[in-house]
Amino acid sequence: MVHLAEQHFGTFNNEPVRKFTWSTDTGFSVSVISYGAIIQSIKVPAKNGEIKDVVLGFDTIEDYVTKNARFFGSTIGRCANRIRGGTxxxxxxxxxxxxxxxxxxxxxxxVGFNKVNWNSTVDGTKVIFSYYSKDGEEGYPGDMIANVIYEVVDNxxxxxxLAVTHxxxxxxxxxxxxxxxxxHDAGADGLYDHIITVNADRxxxxxxxxxPTGRLLKVGGTPFDLRAPVRLGDVLVLHERLFDHNFCVSPTGEELNFVSRVVHPSSGRYLQVYSNQPGVQVYTSYFLPAPQDQxxxxxxxxxxxRHAAFCLETQVYPDAVNHPHFPTVILKPGDVYRHKVRYEFGVTN
Known part of the structure; x- marks a missing residue:
């Protein structure tokens, strides 16, 4: 059984920020807030029953507004990742x-989608965030209506x-x-023990x-070969700046392709990601402050x-608009942009 509740999470630009929390009978829960359409908390039981919040973030709207330069939990738009020369x-x-x-x-x-307070409505157990992005905002053409729909089903x-444009x-x-x-408080020591698999051969x-240079490189024989389970610490001790790269997801023939599985053996918690997007940015938070820094x-x-967490950002390839042979990021009037992703949590035996 899934329960959905709403709370007040402060104000932004004199507008109320709404917080929505799903909770299940198993102890699994998710909280999102209307500012930035941010995932604020995900609590997952371990195999011994201990429940931990497994995403980095903040406790107050003030901290999200003033401290979130690293995009913790944020909805990113219009375009995730980098565009060469901004043009x-x-x-x-x-x-x-x-x-x-x-x-x-x-x-x-x-001022991307992560720094605005989205309108929100509830439809059964779904929360629908919507934002009207004006023509010329941050330089992008076209009036756009964007939506983010969150729902918890089981674990x-x-x-x-979703998005449409004029x-x-x-x-x-x-x-x-x-x-x-x-x-979220386990730091690099906790991250190094994670075992990761990514369904990508390039x-x-x-x-x-x-x-991106435009070339797609095969992962075989490189540190990017995550097709079989790899302990993150074994890679990061040799290549500290890995990972912050787009992996080209290998299609599985399903509506949502299997993207990645990550397991933390001592707690038993695992995360599996499925998506309809052609890529995933695997990032191990190198650009968080170094241990000697504030x-x-x-x-x-x-x-x-640094290395406090990992990200799995499902996406089209970075800078795709400047590489015609990449999957397209172009949206035309009358078409609907639709990106689906499922984060499945559980525990191993």
């Missing part, structure tokens, strides 16, 4: 986006991203949750500033440092 062309017209990652555009710009969180534009939404199945090659202070005063 692209559609039908011969050049569009200049905000440059907020050196000379490049990242995660929707300076799974289902997310659907003018040809680009769209590549995702969720940027940081997971640590040992608990990655997008990138330049020094993480922009941490980001998160929930319950927890210090978040």
């Amino acid at each position: 692209f062309q559609l039908d011969g017209v050049t569009y200049q986006l905000a440059k907020n990652n050196g000379e490049n555009h990242l995660h929707g710009g300076i 799974s969180l289902l997310v659907e991203f 003018k040809k534009t680009i769209i590549n939404m995702t969720n940027h949750s940081y997971f640590n199945l040992a608990g 990655v997008t090659e990138t330049s020094a500033d993480n922009i 941490p980001i202070v998160g929930k319950q005063g927890t210090p978040y440092h």
Whole structure:
């Protein structure tokens, strides 16, 4: 049985921020907030029954507004990941986006979908967030209506991203949750013990500033070969900056392709991800503060440092609009952008 409750989570720009929490009889629960359409908490029982919150984040709206430069739990849009030079062309017209990652555009710009308070409605056990993005916002063409639909079924969180536009534009939404199945407060020691599998035989090659070159590289014989289970610590001790790469998901013939399985053996908690998107950004939070630096202070005063968590951001490939042979991010009037992802949690025996 799934129960859905609503709470007040403060205010943003004099508007109420709403918090919605699903809870199940097994102890599994998920909380989302209307600001940034953010996943604020996911609590999962271990094999010994201990319940832990397994996503990084904050306890107050003030902290999300002032501290969330690393996008904890955020809905990302219009376009996730990087766009080279912050520029692209559609039908011969050049569009200049905000440059907020050196000379490049990242995660929707300076004020992306993660920094607005979404309208919210409840439909049974679904929460539907909606946002009207105006033509020219952050440089993107077209008036756009975007939706994020959250629902909990059994021990799974289902997310659907939808968008329509009145003018040809680009769209590549995702969720940027940081997971640590040992608990959000377990840090790098907890992360290193995770065992990861990713259903991908290629990655997008990138330049020094993480922009795709256009080449797709086979993972065989490289640290990117996660087709068989790999302990994260065994990879990260040799390659500290791995991972922050787009993996090209191998199709399985299902509506939602199997993307990844991550297991934390000592707690027994696991996460399996399924999606209809062609790629997934695997990221192990290298760009959180180094151990010797001032941490980001998160929930319950927890210090978040480098390698505190992993991300599995289902998406179209980065900078796809500038690589015609990549899957497309172009959305035309009359078409509907639809991105589905399922986060399935459980425990091993």
